[in-house]
Amino acid sequence: MNDAMNSRFILHNALIVTMDKESRVFRNGGIVIDNDRIVAIGQSADIIRQYSSNSHEIIDLHGQFLLPGLINTHVHTSQQLARGIADDVDLLTWLHHRIWPYESNMTEEDSYISTLLCGIELIHSGVTCFAEAGGQHVSGMAKAVELLGLRACLTQSVMDSGDGLPSSWGIRTADECIQSQKELHKKHNNTADGRIRIWLGIRQIMNSTDQLLLQTRDTAKELQTGIHMHVAEIPFENDLVMQTREVDHGTVTYLEKVGFLSSNLLSAHTVWVNENEIGYLSNHEVKVSHCPAAAMRMLGFAPIKEMLDANVCVSLGTDGAPSNNRMSIVDEMYLASLINKGREVYTKGTTDPTALPAESVLKMATVNGAKAVLWENEIGSLEVGKKADMIVINPSSWSMVPIHDCISSLVYCLRTENIVSVMCNGRWIMKNQKIMNVDEAEIISMAKHAAAQLLSRAGIQIPNRMNLV
Numbered sequence: 001m002n003d004a005m006n007s008r009f010i011l012h013n014a015l016i017v018t019m020d021k022e023s024r025v026f027r028n029g030g031i032v033i034d035n036d037r038i039v040a041i042g043q044s045a046d047i048i049r050q051y052s053s054n055s056h057e058i059i060d061l062h063g064q065f066l067l068p069g070l071i072n073t074h075v076h077t078s079q080q081l082a083r084g085i086a087d088d089v090d091l092l093t094w095l096h097h098r099i100w101p102y103e104s105n106m107t108e109e110d111s112y113i114s115t116l117l118c119g120i121e122l123i124h125s126g127v128t129c130f131a132e133a134g135g136q137h138v139s140g141m142a143k144a145v146e147l148l149g150l151r152a153c154l155t156q157s158v159m160d161s162g163d164g165l166p167s168s169w170g171i172r173t174a175d176e177c178i179q180s181q182k183e184l185h186k187k188h189n190n191t192a193d194g195r196i197r198i199w200l201g202i203r204q205i206m207n208s209t210d211q212l213l214l215q216t217r218d219t220a221k222e223l224q225t226g227i228h229m230h231v232a233e234i235p236f237e238n239d240l241v242m243q244t245r246e247v248d249h250g251t252v253t254y255l256e257k258v259g260f261l262s263s264n265l266l267s268a269h270t271v272w273v274n275e276n277e278i279g280y281l282s283n284h285e286v287k288v289s290h291c292p293a294a295a296m297r298m299l300g301f302a303p304i305k306e307m308l309d310a311n312v313c314v315s316l317g318t319d320g321a322p323s324n325n326r327m328s329i330v331d332e333m334y335l336a337s338l339i340n341k342g343r344e345v346y347t348k349g350t351t352d353p354t355a356l357p358a359e360s361v362l363k364m365a366t367v368n369g370a371k372a373v374l375w376e377n378e379i380g381s382l383e384v385g386k387k388a389d390m391i392v393i394n395p396s397s398w399s400m401v402p403i404h405d406c407i408s409s410l411v412y413c414l415r416t417e418n419i420v421s422v423m424c425n426g427r428w429i430m431k432n433q434k435i436m437n438v439d440e441a442e443i444i445s446m447a448k449h450a451a452a453q454l455l456s457r458a459g460i461q462i463p464n465r466m467n468l469v
């Protein structure tokens with residue numbers, strides 16, 4: 001589908017939350033888009049006066065809200081078909097008996113279908129760009145991202161050591177891990193009109209030798225790309241690092257010691273860190289992805305307020321479907337604010353309703369997300385010269401009316417269902433809640449079938465609950 005002829009738009013009569021450096025919000029704003037870029041933004045009347053003369057399609061948003069596309073900085077697109085396979089189980093069962101058998105039995109076609117299904121949910125929740133946390137079949141993911149019209153930093157799941165991994169995986173050497181990622185980079189980086197970038201991955205420190213860590217660091221520099229890694233997820237991880245790697249605290253202390261911390265590191269979760277380690281993250285400008293729902297379920301309370309106070313760039317992620325079930329960054333914005341207000345009870349003896357105010361949470365989901373994926377020069381805010389990645393929100397429904405404070409409404413009232421249209425790279429990828437580039441019903445049907453086949457191949461059985469008759 002080539003809609004290049006129609007990619008000149010004026011959207012006007014909208015409340016525009018730009019997320020620019022001056023935090024400008026236009027009560028009645030307009031924006032002009034030529035192909036994939038924003039060429040003008042301002043008061044609606046001025047925009048119409050200056051630009052409405054010729055070839056732009058003019059769209060009146062009738063007071064709806066316009067925001068930058070939201071950015072999900074930690075999502076396992078390959079795990080979408082595993083939604084519901086590991087609910088209410090302990091961490092070891094989750095990993096050894098559900099997730100590893102699932103992932104190790106996945107084909108590239110499964111990954112493609114899983115990413116399509118996940119992508120549909122991401123688009124419905126207003127996401128235009130995401131960072132893949134690491135899966136087995138990057139080519140399958142890339143095919144789905146290209147088709148959906150999304151923007152993404154894709155990453156392979158990389159491990160070169162560790163106990164308990166499925167035998168079919170076989171442990172690869174550090175050299176093999178690097179080589180395979182270099183090939184993926186060559187094949188897919190900067191493809192799909194520049195919407196796809198390939199990053200390096202480290203699944204987590206317990207599955208990585210020092211050789212892999214250091215080669216990953218150096219290769220990322222050479223390819224000028226980012227590294228996505230799960231960091232300091234559980235106390236056990238820190239304990240193991242202290243025992244085996246001779247440091248007095250956990251993963252972050254060790255990564256600092258070996259010179260791994262850097263501004264191109266996207267550190268997922270990062271829950272179990274002390275004050276010194278927050279200092280290291282800040283000094284090296286490491287980016288943190290906070291996944292509130294997954295943290296509450298599996299990991300613990302991350303010191304997000306302390307990180308933000310120390311100028312660490314914290315963004316938001318959903319994690320994967322078996323850790324969260326809901327791939328909605330809208331839900332994560334709400335949770336991030338509530339959980340971090342509530343967490344203050346541990347330090348202050350009372351919750352703190354002023355912690356993580358709505359504007360900070362919006363920043364996490366937009367500009368901080370853009371910094372986290374190393375793309376802040378082109379996305380994350382609505383500004384002249386940036387890519388046309390944006391979402392239209394209908395605030396006139398039971399979930400948001402009345403609106404006395406438009407900024408707080410976007411965090412505390414907004415539901416996924418309020419997001420009506422999504423544009424990425426100057427193209428509508430959802431319009432009036434219709435996914436544009438794939439048949440949503442067909443993908444749902446394919447996903448049901450692929451998920452059933454995959455679970456049966458992997459020998460995963462979900463015990464019945466209650467009195468299922």
Ligand SMILES: [Zn+2]
Nearest residue numbers: 133268319320
């Ligand atoms: Zn993850």
